[in-house]
Amino acid sequence: MKQITNSVLMVRPVNFRMNEQTAVNNYFQKEINAENINDLATAEFDEFVSKLRKAGVEVIVVNDVKGDDTPDSIFPNNWVSFHETGKTVLYPMFAENRRKERRLEYFAELEEAGFKINEIVDYTSAEEDDVFLEGTGSLILDRINRKAYCAISARADEELLIEFCEDFEFSPVIFNAYQTVDGRRKQIYHTNVMMCVAEEFAVICLDTIDDKKEKKNVLKHLKEDGKEIISLTEKQMHEFAGNMLQVEGAFGKKLLVMSARAHESLHKDQIEKIEKHCEILSSPIPTIESCGGGSARCMLAEIFLPKA
Structure with missing residues (x-):
């Protein structure tokens, strides 16, 4: 069982903009007045992909479909996860226009790249009951210690979380996380904006709990799983410092991937703690972060599937 992988799926956007359907509970989103939003996002995407590949990460890039209204397709980790057993999971999504992002034709491209899918586990029927669990946005998986950390929200249902944990043999670690919005405490929409679990450490904004x-x-x-805890302030979380993912680059080198904005928000002592364990790889994605309300981790769907 591995905690990190050197293979990720990324979706190149063609319809990127601020999604009004997700803005109702994603308080990170902001409107940008620019006609070429998708062009800006695509340039940021391409630079990010280039940096990952240069570091030796295998990046499978698939293209979104132009005709559909899928402004958030750049964030595939919310609708799918890929597991070492060969199982692929489809998740129920809060925003109706995000449900169109689930494209099974992408799986053929993974199989062409040599990955093996044995079974598709589909939780999407929960959408009929307005029950949601948005993939590794909602679930922070400690795959080695078989724990699923989850901040309950409109996009992370406790009963469905428990069902997932029973099906995949994880123990749920359930809590509530909040951010201050206009002086009021409001639920954080996704666990992965306030928490990242790596092999030997965890980056977490404890102030949100x-x-x-x-x-x-x-x-x-x-602590019982031996993770060094690197604490963030809520201000740093608002700069997407919690939205990180550890991956494996060339020759087994470990990398902590984040946005340039997140990287710049970190203090010297936090960087030193991270760099004891792995290198930092950051890339500027300001348009994606502002309009999309998600950051580097959200753009990466980890591929743990076995190779055929």
């Missing part, structure tokens, strides 16, 4: 018992429980789980 208001309940002391829940905070203590999350810390207990991370």
Whole structure:
């Protein structure tokens, strides 16, 4: 069982813009007045892909379809996850226009690249009951220790989380996480904006967990699994510093991937703690972050599938 992979799926955008359907509970999104939003996002995407490939990460790039209204297709980790057993999971999505992002034809491209899909596990019927669990946006998976960290929200249903954990043999670590929006505490839409679990460490904004018992429980789980805890401030979280992913580059080199904005928000001591364990790879994605309300981690769907 591995915690990190050297293969990721990324979706090149053709319809990127601010998605009004997700803005109702994604407080990171901002409107940008520019006619060429998709061009800006695509240039940022291409530079990011180039940096990952240069570092030795295998990046499978698929193209979004022009005709559909899929402004968030650049964030595939919310609708799909790929597992070492060969299982591929499809997740129920909160925004109706995001459901169009689930394109099974992408799987043929993965199979052409040598990956093997044995079974598709489909939770999408939960959408009929307005029940959602948005992939590794909602689920922070510690694959080695078989734990699924999840901040409950409109996009992360507790019962469906437990069903996923039973099906995939994870133990759920459930909590509530909040951010301050116009002076009020509001639920964070995705766990992966406030937390990242790597092989030997975890980056987490503990200030978002208001309940002391829940905070203590999350810390207990991370510590008992030997993770060094690197704490973020809420201000840093708002710069997407929690939205990171550890991957493997050339010759087994470990990399912590994040945006340039997230990287710039980190303090010297935090960078030193991270660099004890791995290198930082960052890339500027300001248009994607502002309009999309997601960052580097959201753009990466990890591929743990076996090779055929």
